[in-house]
Amino acid sequence: MKRKAAVLATVLACASAGAVEQTVKNDSLGNGDSGSIVYGFANGEAASSWLTSPCNGTLRAVQVFWRSPSAGGIDEIHDSITVYRAGSFPVPGTEAAAIIGPVLTDGVMNEWRYLDENNTVPLQVPLSSGEVFVVSFRYFEAPIVGGPSLVRDADGIQAGRNGLHALIGSSLIWFDSSALGLTGDWVIRGVVDCPASAQQTDVAVSLTADKQMYTPGESLAYTVTIANNGPAAATNTSVVDIFPPGYTVSSWTCSASGGASCTSGGSGNITQLINLPVGGQVIYSVNGSVAAATTGILTNSATALVGAPITDTNDANNTASLSIPPNLDLLFVDGFEE
Template sequence: MRTTVWLGLALALAGNAGANEVTIKNDSLTDFGGAAIIWGFVSGEMAGSWLTSPCDGNLVAVQIFWRSPSGTSADVIGSAIHIYRSGTFPNPGIEAQTVGGPVLQDNALNEWRYLDENNSIPLVVPVTMNETVVVALEFADPPVAGTDPSVVRDTDGNTPGHNTIYADIGSSFVWFDSATLGVTGDWVIRAVVNCTTVSTDADVSVSMSATPDAYTAGSALQYTIVVANAGPASSPNTTLVDTFPAALQAPAWTCTGSGGATCPADSSGHIIGQAALPAGSHITFTVDGTVAPGTTGTLTNSMTAVVNAPATDPAGTNNTATLDLEAAVSDVIFANGFDGPPLLVRPLPARATGRPRR
C-alpha cells in the first residue's frame, strides 16, 4: 500500500535547455503546485513514465521530482534510471540506455544529461516522432514512509497507459499499471528531447533551351524547360509561371516529373500553376507551337519559379530562365556581306602547241 501526503512543491531544474529542446511529460505539476509523495517501494522496484516524443531527434536528458515532507533531507543515491523502448503496456521493450547511481536532491526536479558521475558520457537516445519511450527510476534503498524523500505524482488523475510500477510480488518482479496499485496520479518523471532542426532551404532553378535554336516564321518551334530542386529541403508549394510570347501560335505543353516531383494540374495555355519539388527532383516541360508568319526580331520567352512557404530559396538568382531567339538566315554564305563586287580575274596566257624546238 502506498501512503501519500499533500505538498506544495517548487520546481528546481538542474541543467540548461537548448533552443530545440522539448520536455515531454504526462504530469501537470507546475511551480508551487500540489503533489503527493509515494512511498512503499523496496530495493529493486521502479516507478516509470511512458512518454511520447513530439519529433525526430535525440532524448538528451531525464528529469525526476524527488521530495520529502520537510524538503531538507540529504541527497540519496538511486540504483539506476532506465530508459526503455516502448513495449506492450505495462511491460517496456528493450533497454536503450541506463544512468547508473543517480544522485537525487530533495525538493528538486533533478535532471541528468550524462551516464556517468564525471559528466563525460552524454545521454543520447535517438527517437522518432510519436515514438514512446519509458523512463523508470530504480530504488536502491526503501524510502521510509513519512520521513524520507521519494517520487511524487500529480493530483489530477492517472493517465491510462502512461504510468507503471515494477514491483516485487514475493517470487519475482513484475510490471504493473500503477493505477491498479492505487496510484491516482501521473509520475513526475520526464524526458527532454532535442528535436532535429530541419532545413527549409530549397535551391530551385530553371533552365531553358529551344529546337531549333533560331526560329523561322511560319514554322514549328519547341521549348524544353527544366525546373529542378537541389535541396536540401523540399519545395512543396512552387509557383511556376511562363507566359509564352504572342508570336508562338497554338502553344501546347506536356510535363514529366522525376524524383517524386509533381506537375501543375492545368496543361492548357500558358504554364501557370503549382508544383511540388522534393529535394533532388526535377520537372521537364516540353512546349510545342508555331511561330506566326511574318515574325521578325527577337523572340523572347521566360519561365519563373517562386518558392513558397514552408520552404525558402537561398539562391534566388537562378529562379528565372530567359531565352532570346533570333530569326534563322536562309543562306549563310551571304549572311555576313559576302555578296560584294565581282572579282577581277586575269586570263591565263594561251598554251603553245607543237613539238618543242631542239
Template sequence: MRTGISLGFALVFAGGAGAAEVTVKNDSLANNTSGAIQAGFVAGEKAAAWLTTPCDGNIVAAQVFWRSLTGGAAQSVEGSVDIYRSGSFPNPGTLAQRIIGPQLTDGVINEYRYLDTNNTIPLSVPVIQNETFVVALTFAQAPDPTQGPSVVDDAAGLQPNRNAIYANISGSTYAWMSNADAHVNGNWVIRAVVNCQASSNSADVAVTMTAAPPSYTAGSTLQYTITVSNAGPAAAPGTNVTDTFPAAYTGVMWTCTASGGASCGAAGSGNIAQAVGLPAGSQVTYTVNGTVAASATGTLVNAATAIVSPPVTDPNSTNNTARLSLAPMSDLIFANGFD
C-alpha cells in the same frame, strides 16, 4: 499497496532545457499545486513514465522529482535511471540507456544528462516524432514510509497506459503493473528532455517533360508526359503547377496520377493550373493528350513550371521549368536527305 503522502509543492529545477529542447511529461504538477509523495517502494522496484516525443531528435536528459514530507533530507543514491523503448504497456521494451547510481536531491526536479559520474558520456537516445519511450527510476533502498523522500505523482488522476510500477509481488518475484493496479492515482513527475532536430523548409521540386511522338505532324495527335517531383528534404504542399499550351495544340485533355503520398486533381481539360501536394520523395505525373492543328507550322514550344509556396523554399530554381521544342515531322524527313 503504495503509501502516499499528499501535500502542496513549490518546484525547484536542477536543470534547464535549451532553445531546441522540449521537456516531455505526463504530469500536470506546477508551482504551488498539490501532489503526492509515494513512499511505499522497496529496493529493486521502479517507477516508470511512458512518454511520447513531439519531434524527431534525441533524448538528452531524464528528470525525476524527489521530495520528502518536510524537505531538506540528505541526498539519496538510487539504483538507476533507465530509458527503454516502448514495448507493450505496462512492460517496457528494450533498454536503450542506463544511468547508474543517480544522486537525488530533496525538493527539486533532478536532471541527468550523463551516463557516468565524471560527466563525460552524454545521454543520447534517438527518437522519431510520436514515438513512445519509457523513463524509469530504480530504487536502491526503501524510502521512509512516513517521511520519504521518494518519487512524486501529481495526484490529478491517471492518464491511461502512461504510468507503471515494477513491483515486488512476492519474495524475489517482480512484475510490471499499471499505477492503477498499484492504487496510485496520479502521473509520475518523471520527465525527459528531447533535443528536437531543426526542421527544414527546403524542398527541391523539379519538372521533366517528354513528348510522343518526339516530333509532330500537323493534324495528328500528340501526347505530353509531365512529371513534377520533390527531392526534399521538406514537403512542398501547395506547389503550383502551370502549363499554358501552344495555341496550335487543340482539344487538350489531361489526367494526373500521384505516388509517394502526393496529391493532385485527377483530370481536366485545357491549360494546367493547379496546386499539388508533394511530400519529400513523391511525384505527380500528368498525361496530356491533344491534336496539333492542321495549319500548324514551324516549332511547337511547350513549357511546364512548378513553384513551391511559402514558407517552403526551393534550393534549385534551374529545374523548376521543363521546356520542349518540337519540329514538324516533315522538317526532320528533309533534314535526313529525303526530297
C-alpha cells in the same frame, strides 16, 4: 554520480545550434497542480513514465522530482534510471540507456545528462516523432516514510502512461500503476532535443453543445476539444473559455489522450495551461444551466493559444464559437394551441 538539479518551471536552454529542447511529461506539476509523495516501495522496485517524443530528435536528459515533506533531506544514491523503447504496456521494451547510481537532491527536479559520474558519456537516445519511450526510476532501498521519495501529481492518472515494477513474492513484475492504487501521474520526465524547424504547430479548437436550442431555467452542456496536429509539441498552451452571461457552470472535467495533460476538473470559467504533444488531445465536458430570465442568442467561445517558443501556423482554428438560440416554441407548452 554528478547531476544537475533544476527547480520546477526552469526553462532549458538549447543543447546545440539549430535545435531546441522540449520537456516531455505526463504530469501536470508546475501548472498550478499539487503533488503527493509516494511511499510503500520495496527494495529494488521501480516506477516508470511512458512518454511520447514530440519530434524526430534525441533524448538528452531525464528528470525526477524527489521530495520529502520538509524538502531538507540529505542526498541519496539509488539503483538506476533506465530508458527503454516502448514494449507492450506496462512491460517496457529493449533497454536504450542506463544511469547507474543516480544521486538525488531533496526538494528539486533532479536532472541527468550523462551516463557516467565523470560527465564524459552523454545521454543520447534517438527518437522518432510520436515514438513512445519509457523512463524508469529504480530504488536501491525502500524509502522511509517522512523522508524523500518519488512524487505523483494530484489531478488523476492517465491510462497507459504509468508503470510499476513491483515485488510479488520473490519476483519483480510490471504492473499498470493504477491497478495497484496509484491515483496520479509520476513526475518522471524526459528532455528531447528537437530540430529548430519543429518550432511550429497547429492547435485546433472545436466546440459543441448537447442542445440546438436552449430553454431558460434548464441545463445546457458544452464539449470543448483541443487537439495538436503537429509537427511540434505545444507543451505550454493556454486554454480560455469565459462563459456568457446567463450561463452558470456547475462543473467541468477534462480528459487527456495521446500523452496530453490538463487539470482534471473545476467549476466556473476555464483558464489553464495544458500540455499537448503531437497527436495529443484534451476534451473539456462542461455542465451548467441557463438562467430563467435569459433571452436572445447565447454565444460561447473557446480559445487555445500556443506558448513561446512554439508558434501556431493556423490562427483561424484557435477559437471556436457556438451561438444557440432560445426555444421559441414555449408558447405552446401549456396546451394553449388546443
